[in-house]
Structure formats: structure tokens, C-alpha cells
Amino acid sequence: MTTTVQPSTDALISSTQRTIGILAKRSIRNIRRLPSAFFPALAMPIFNMIVFAGTFFAVTKIPGFPTDRSINWYMPLGIMMGAAFGGVGLGFTAIRDIETGFYDRLRMTPTSRLSLVLGPLTGTLVRIVMMTTIVIVLGVALGARFTGGVLGVLCLYIAALGLATIGAGWGLGLAFRFQDMRGAAVMQLSIFLVMFLSSAQVPLNVMTGWLHTVARVNPATNILRLARVGLVDVGNPDHLSWNAVWGGLVAIGVMAGLTLTFAVRSLHRLND
Amino acid sequence: MRCIGKTERVNNAPIVAEQLVRHFGEVKAVDGINLTVNQGEIFGFLGPNGAGKSTAVRMLTTLLRPTSGTARVAGFDVVKQADDVRRNIGVALQDAAIDPLMTGFELLELQAVLYGIPANKMKQRADDLLERVGLTAAADRRVGTYSGGMRRRLDLALSLIHQPVVLFLDEPTTGLDPMSRLTLWEEVRRLNREGTTVMLTTQYLEEADQLADRIAIIDHGRIVREGKPADLKRTVGDPTLLINVSRAQTDSAKTVLARFGELRPTAEGTLGVGLKGGAERVAEVVRALDEAKIVVEHLELSQPSLDDVFAEATGHRLEGAENAPQAG
Numbered sequence: 001m002t003t004t005v006q007p008s009t010d011a012l013i014s015s016t017q018r019t020i021g022i023l024a025k026r027s028i029r030n031i032r033r034l035p036s037a038f039f040p041a042l043a044m045p046i047f048n049m050i051v052f053a054g055t056f057f058a059v060t061k062i063p064g065f066p067t068d069r070s071i072n073w074y075m076p077l078g079i080m081m082g083a084a085f086g087g088v089g090l091g092f093t094a095i096r097d098i099e100t101g102f103y104d105r106l107r108m109t110p111t112s113r114l115s116l117v118l119g120p121l122t123g124t125l126v127r128i129v130m131m132t133t134i135v136i137v138l139g140v141a142l143g144a145r146f147t148g149g150v151l152g153v154l155c156l157y158i159a160a161l162g163l164a165t166i167g168a169g170w171g172l173g174l175a176f177r178f179q180d181m182r183g184a185a186v187m188q189l190s191i192f193l194v195m196f197l198s199s200a201q202v203p204l205n206v207m208t209g210w211l212h213t214v215a216r217v218n219p220a221t222n223i224l225r226l227a228r229v230g231l232v233d234v235g236n237p238d239h240l241s242w243n244a245v246w247g248g249l250v251a252i253g254v255m256a257g258l259t260l261t262f263a264v265r266s267l268h269r270l271n272d
Numbered sequence: 273m274r275c276i277g278k279t280e281r282v283n284n285a286p287i288v289a290e291q292l293v294r295h296f297g298e299v300k301a302v303d304g305i306n307l308t309v310n311q312g313e314i315f316g317f318l319g320p321n322g323a324g325k326s327t328a329v330r331m332l333t334t335l336l337r338p339t340s341g342t343a344r345v346a347g348f349d350v351v352k353q354a355d356d357v358r359r360n361i362g363v364a365l366q367d368a369a370i371d372p373l374m375t376g377f378e379l380l381e382l383q384a385v386l387y388g389i390p391a392n393k394m395k396q397r398a399d400d401l402l403e404r405v406g407l408t409a410a411a412d413r414r415v416g417t418y419s420g421g422m423r424r425r426l427d428l429a430l431s432l433i434h435q436p437v438v439l440f441l442d443e444p445t446t447g448l449d450p451m452s453r454l455t456l457w458e459e460v461r462r463l464n465r466e467g468t469t470v471m472l473t474t475q476y477l478e479e480a481d482q483l484a485d486r487i488a489i490i491d492h493g494r495i496v497r498e499g500k501p502a503d504l505k506r507t508v509g510d511p512t513l514l515i516n517v518s519r520a521q522t523d524s525a526k527t528v529l530a531r532f533g534e535l536r537p538t539a540e541g542t543l544g545v546g547l548k549g550g551a552e553r554v555a556e557v558v559r560a561l562d563e564a565k566i567v568v569e570h571l572e573l574s575q576p577s578l579d580d581v582f583a584e585a586t587g588h589r590l591e592g593a594e595n596a597p598q599a600g
Contacts, residue, residue, distance in 0.1 A: 015388045022385045026374065033373045033414075101369030104335055105430070109386035110358040271337045 019115040020122055027093075027123020031130075038127065041089060045082030045135050049075050050142070056201075064205050066232040075139035076156055076227040077200050080220075082131050083160040084195060087167020088187040090124045094175035095183055098270075107270065117263050121168050128164040132157055144231065148240045152230010155245060159227035162252030163220075167191060169259025176266035194220050219251035226252075277348055277356035284347065285310055286438045286469040287332060292341035294327050301327040303493035304341065309471055309486075314464050316484030316501075317473040318578065320590050324493040325473040326366060329442050332471070333363045346438050359387075362431030363440045364424070372416030376407055376426050379415065380433060387434040401429040405459065421452030428459060439463060441472040445479060457483055477578045477590060489582055496585040501578060508576040508584050510546040512536055513557060516570040517543065525566050532557050537583040547573070 031038045052074040060068050067073055097103040106116055136144075136153070146152045170190065174183040197211070198220035207215055215221050226248025233239050287309035294302040302324045309315040317325045330336040332345055334354040343350045346360035370379060380398035389397060402408045405425040415423060424444060431439060441460065445453040460483060464470050474480050480487050481501050489497040489504075497504055510533060517525045522543065529535060529545040532553060538544035547553055551573055561568055574580075582590045 018385045018388075018391070022382050026371070026378075026382065029378075030373055097371075100371075101365055101367050102371050103369075104365055105369050105383075106386065107335060108333055108358055108361075108363050109383070110355040110388070111386045271335065 016112060016115050019111045020119040023116070023119025024122035024126065027120050028126050031127065037089075041082060041086050041127070042131050042134060044085065045078035045131060046138060047078075048081050049078030049135060049139055052077065052201075053142070059202065062202070062206050064203070066203055066228075066236070069143060069145065071139060071142055071144045072231040073228065075135065075144045076159070076224065076231060078139075079132050079135050079156065079160050080163055080200075080224055080227050081195060082135065083128050083164040084167045084191045085188075086124060086128050086131060087164035087169075088171035088191055090120055090168040091171020091173075091175040091187050092184055093120065094172050095179070095181060098175065098179050103270075107267075113264055113267050116267060117169075117172060117260065120172075121165065121260075124164060124168050125161055128160055129157070132160045146230045147232075148230030151240055155229045155240075155248075156227050156231075159223050159248060159252070162226075162248075162256060163223050165256045166252065166259050169256060169261075169263045173259060173262035173266040176263065176270050179270070194218065199224050219255050222247035222251040224248075277346075277353070277359060285344075286347075287315070287343075287345050287471060289328070289332065289343040290341055292328065292331060292343050293339045294324075294331055294336065295339045300493050302331070302338075305488075305490070305493075305495050307488060307495065307498075309469060312464070312467060312469055313485045314460065314470040314472065314483050316480035316487035317471065317490060318475070318477070318480045318487050318582070318590075319473075319490035320475055323490045325475075325490055326442055327493075328490070329363075329440055329471070329473055333361060333440055334358055359434070360436055361438045361440060362434070362436035364427040364431045364442065364444055366442045366446065370415045370423055370427060370430075373414060375412050375414055376402065376418075376429075377411040379426065379430060383430045383433045389434060397433060401432055404432075405429045406455075419452075421448050421455070424448060424452065424456060425459075428456070432463070437467075437469065439468050439470045441470065443473055443475065445474070445476065453479070475590065477582075481578055487578070489578075489585055491582075491586045497581055504581045505576040505578065508546070508580045510548050511550055511576060512538075512544045512574045512580055513547040513554065514538060514542050514544045514570075514572045514574055515561075515568050516541060517566055517568060521566045524564055525561065528560050528564050528566065529557070531560065536580065537588050539589060544574075 049071065053071040056074070057070040059065060059073070060070050094103065097106075136156070140146075148155070171187050174187050177183065178186070197214045198218045199207070199215055200220070204212065204215055204221065226245050229240055229244050233244075285308050287307065289305055289307040292302055292305045292307075293300070305328060317328065319325050327336065331338050332343055332350060334350050334357050337351060345357045348356040348360070350357050374382070377398060380401060381394060384394040384397060399408070402411050405428055407422060407426055407429065410418065410422060415426065418426065428444070444460070445456055448456065457479070460470055460472070472479075472483065484501060486498070486500050487504070488495045513529070513532070515525065515529070525543055526535060529543060533546040533548045536544040536546055547557070554571075554573055558568070558571070579590055
């Protein structure tokens with residue numbers, strides 16, 4: 001006997017939400033159960049912020065540098081580095097799950113493949129919010145000032161979550177393609193290259209030669225600009241205007257779309 | 273068979289494979305298998321490591337796309353109707369793929385959500401399954417603290433959360449102690465009595481013999497024998513007389529044994545012959561060996577086993593079969 005079941009749209013949405021919720025819950029629960037995996041991801045952005053701001057404080061003396069506080073420049077960089085690596089970290093988790101066979105268990109269920117990507121991604125984004133909040137609080141305590149107010153803080157969160165989403169899509173896609181730790185090396189290298197071939201260390205207007213050209217077309221530059229918009233460039237009439245943020249939002253939209261598509265397509269290819 | 277699906281299903285047999293092939297580069301892991309598992313059967317897939325059992329199961333459970341050929345499980349095509357197949361099967365894979373950081377209950381909860389079981393039924397279903405596999409007391413412990421047997425039982429419970437009509441068990445007792453094996457066997461029999469069709473892969477002869485209504489012997493990606501264990505054993509015919517002699521006398525012992533029947537593949541250091549006439553001729557063989565001045569260190573008459581069937585079909589013994597832990 002066959003029972004044909006045609007669930008309603010509401011039921012499908014509810015089922016998808018539950019799937020995303022429980023997979024996110026698994027990821028968040030592991031902060032407590034596997035702190036050794038979370039705390040380095042929190043320590044790295046704090047370390048980057050303090051070390052870069054302290055070591056390169058003289059960078060603010062460069063003519064045209066958009067802030068007189070080095071921590072205003074390097075706090076967003078620390079957060080963005082943390083967000084990027086936190087995102088690709090999801091790829092590391094996926095590799096572990098593939099190698100232990102746990103991912104097979106997920107793939108053998110009839111739940112949508114998109115949910116299998118969005119669930120863990122949601123958990124990662126919660127971690128990124130926690131990391132961003134902690135680094136901001138610490139950064140402000142160390143002298144960072146949000147001249148752009150609440151809107152500036154919001155832009156930093158959007159940039160961090162956007163970059164984490166891009167990193168997660170990229171990391172998951174690579175994990176599903178390589179299915180072992182070979183993927184991890186590619187994840188790390190690619191994030192380093194994308195971040196350091198951008199305006200991570202200095203603004204575009206003080207860069208020259210090929211580095212300037214690469215950084216100008218690198219989407220990470222626009223996302224970093226969005227992240228810093230509430231902390232730098234106070235004298236600029238475009239400060240916190242639509243002009244200053246649209247490039248970052250478009251970069252996030254396009255890159256997140258591309259990397260998440262890469263992740264879902266790669267997940268389907270696991271069957272090959 | 274009560275199958276749940278969103279698309280139309282064909283064929284009533286729970287598992288049907290036709291010319292199923294899977295290549296990994298140049299390696300033919302599964303090389304054109306045809307298979308039908310009937311409703312309510314326990315079907316055993318017997319073969320050594322690397323024979324293609326797990327690859328075949330991965331194709332039948334939608335984890336791996338076949339290179340060619342077709343397969344239908346619960347009436348649905350494993351490639352074109354993969355989600356419908358997934359709704360109707362339960363799978364416990366070889367390595368009990370369980371997140372050690374989660375508790376038994378959390379894993380059941382996760383599995384229930386992934387199968388779309390309503391929240392109001394989830395708790396009761398999880399509790400019932402935990403009780404069924406004897407893990408109620410350990411439900412809130414992290415799985416990392418479970419023994420191998422407990423993990424297997426939890427794996428079985430996870431595969432049953434959505435009440436599947438077809439259950440795949442990939443080497444379910446590998447690495448388990450004899451008591452845990454017996455417990456798992458009993459649970460598989462109970463599930464089968466309740467109407468679940470079971471396909472299990474194993475490299476243990478005893479497991480296939482004890483559990484399976486029918487078996488297929490797979491070697492180098494091909495099914496070399498298929499049928500009821502008793503029927504297959506009958507095809508081998510005569511019992512096997514096994515003897516051990518010193519290495520120096522091996523060739524002359526072979527010559528003597530060949531007079532009493534066909535020599536059969538055996539474990540290294542042992543000689544075997546299919547003894548025509550059975551037990552009544554053992555004394556005659558002993559006299560002939562004695563006359564040839566061959567010192568017999570050990571002699572044993574073995575009734576036909578699935579190992580003999582395997583040896584007869586493939587020309588070699590099932591590697592590791594002798595080392596299977598004894599149970600029952």
C-alpha cells in the first residue's frame with residue numbers, strides 16, 4: 001500500500017524551520033561542550049585588534065588616514081578576520097562530520113539539502129554575534145569610538161555576519177568537494193589571501209601599484225569599508241551615507257549568494 | 273508494505289536492483305548486481321572486506337549515485353525519487369556514525385526533526401525507542417561515554433525513529449562482544465517479525481546463517497551465489513574433511529586425499545577434501561594416510577557451511593570468517 005503525502009506549504013516551512021533550528025542548536029551547544037573549538041576563534045580577533053592597534057599606531061600619521069585612533073581602524077579588522085575564519089570554520093566542522101560518517105546520517109534523511117547548509121550556518125552566525133559583541137566591548141574599553149553611533153555599530157554587525165556567511169559557504173563547498181583535511185588548507189589560504197589583498201591594513205588611497213589594483217576589485221575591501229563606516233572618516237561628507245555602504249552590501253549579497261550556491265551544489269555532488 | 277511518498281511508486285518488492293554498477297576510477301567496486309529482496313525478508317549480503325557490500329548499500333540508500341543500472345527501494349527509484357526512498361528506509365551504517373558530543377536523547381530528537389516527526393509525538397517516540405534498545409538510563413549521557421554495543425543499539429534506534437518499512441544494517445555487529453551481538457540479533461528478528469524488511473551486510477558467516485532468510489554472496493563486486501542458506505549449503509554437497517599435517521608431508525597428503533573427493537580451499541596450513549560418502553569413510557581415509565606414513569596432527573569432519581559455499585563459489589575462503597566472535 002502506498003500512502004501519498006502532499007504536505008502543505010506551511011508544513012514544509014515549519015519543517016524547514018525546525019531543521020534549521022535543531023542544526024543551529026547543535027552548533028551553539030558545542031560552544032559549551034567543545035570550548036577548545038570556540039575560544040581560539042574568540043581569542044584571535046582580540047589578539048589581532050590589540051597587537052595591530054598597538055604595533056601600528058603610527059599608521060594614523062599617514063596623510064589621508066581616515067582616523068586618528070589606530071584601534072578604530074584595527075578593531076573592525078580583528079572582527080572581520082574572526083568572522084571570516086569563524087565562517088570557514090564551519091567547513092572544518094563539516095569535514096569532521098564527513099570523516100566520522102555523521103554527515104551521511106544527515107544526508108540519508110529526506111530533509112532539504114538547503115536546510116543542511118542553513119542550519120549549521122545559523123549556529124555559526126550566532127557565534128559570530130557573540131564574538132563581535134565581546135570584541136566591540138573590549139575595543140571600546142581600549143579606546144575605540146563609534147562616531148557613527150548605533151548605525152555604525154549595526155554596519156559592523158552586518159559586515160561581520162555577511163563575511164561569515166561568505167566564509168561559511170566557501171568552507172562548506174570546499175569541505176564537500178574535498179571531503180577531507182585537504183580542504184582545510186585551501187580554506188585557510190584563500191581567506192588569508194582575500195583579507196590581506198584588500199584594505200585590511202591601510203586605506204585604498206595610500207596603496208599603490210598592483211596591490212592597489214587588486215584591493216580595489218577585491219569584494220573584501222567594500223565589506224571592510226562597511227565594517228569601518230561607523231568608526232572612521234568622520235570629516236567626510238559621505239560618512240555613513242548610502243554611498244559609503246552600498247558597495248559592501250552588494251559585495252555581501254553577491255558573494256554570499258555565490259558561495260552558498262557553491263555549498264549546496266557541492267553537497268549534491270557528494271553523491272557522485 | 274505501507275510506503276510514504278510524494279511520487280508514484282512501482283514494483284512491490286522492497287528492494288530491486290538491476291545491473292547495478294559503481295566504478296571509482298578504474299576500480300569496479302560493484303560490477304553489475306541484480307537483486308530482489310522480498311517483503312518481510314531478512315536478506316543477508318555476505319562477503320569479505322572490499323567485496324562491494326557497503327558500496328551496494330550506499331547506492332541503495334541514496335548516498336552514492338550508481339555509475340549505471342537502476343535500483344528501486346520501497347518502490348521508488350534511488351536516483352530519481354531519492355527523497356521518497358529516504359522517507360521509507362532506516363539505515364545503520366558500518367561505523368555507528370554518531371556525534372560523541374550529543375546525548376542519546378538529543379540524537380533521537382535531531383533525527384526526529386530531520387524526518388519531520390511532529391514535535392508533540394517526538395518525545396514519546398524517542399522514549400519508546402530508548403526503552404526498546406535498553407538505553408533509557410543512558411539517554412542523557414553523551415554518546416562519547418557509550419560502549420560499542422550501546423552505540424550500535426542507539427544507531428539502531430535512530431534508524432527506526434520514523435518507522436521505516438525497509439531497514440539496512442551495514443555490518444551491524446562488527447567489533448561487538450558475543451553478548452552484544454546476541455542482543456542485536458534478537459532485536460533484528462523482533463523488528464522483522466513486526467513486518468520490517470531487513471537487508472544486512474556482514475562478513476560473519478554465522479550471522480548470515482542465523483539471521484538471514486536468504487543471502488547473496490558477493491565477491492569482487494559480483495554476486496556469485498544467491499539463495500536460502502540451507503539450499504546453498506546443500507549445493508556444496510559432501511562434508512569437508514579437514515586435516516593438519518606437517519609441511520613436509522603436505523603434498524603426499526594431498527595425493528591421498530584426492531582419492532576420496534575433490535580438494536577444497538581451506539585456511540593456510542590445513543588441507544580439505546569434499547568427502548564423498550560422508551562420515552562413514554573417515555576411517556578409510558585415516559587408514560590410507562597411515563599406510564602412506566603420514567602423521568595426522570588434527571582431523572575434523574565439517575558439515576557444509578556458508579564458508580564452503582563461499583569457497584566453492586570464489587575459490588578462496590572468506591577472509592576473517594574464522595575469527596568471528598562466537599555467539600549463540
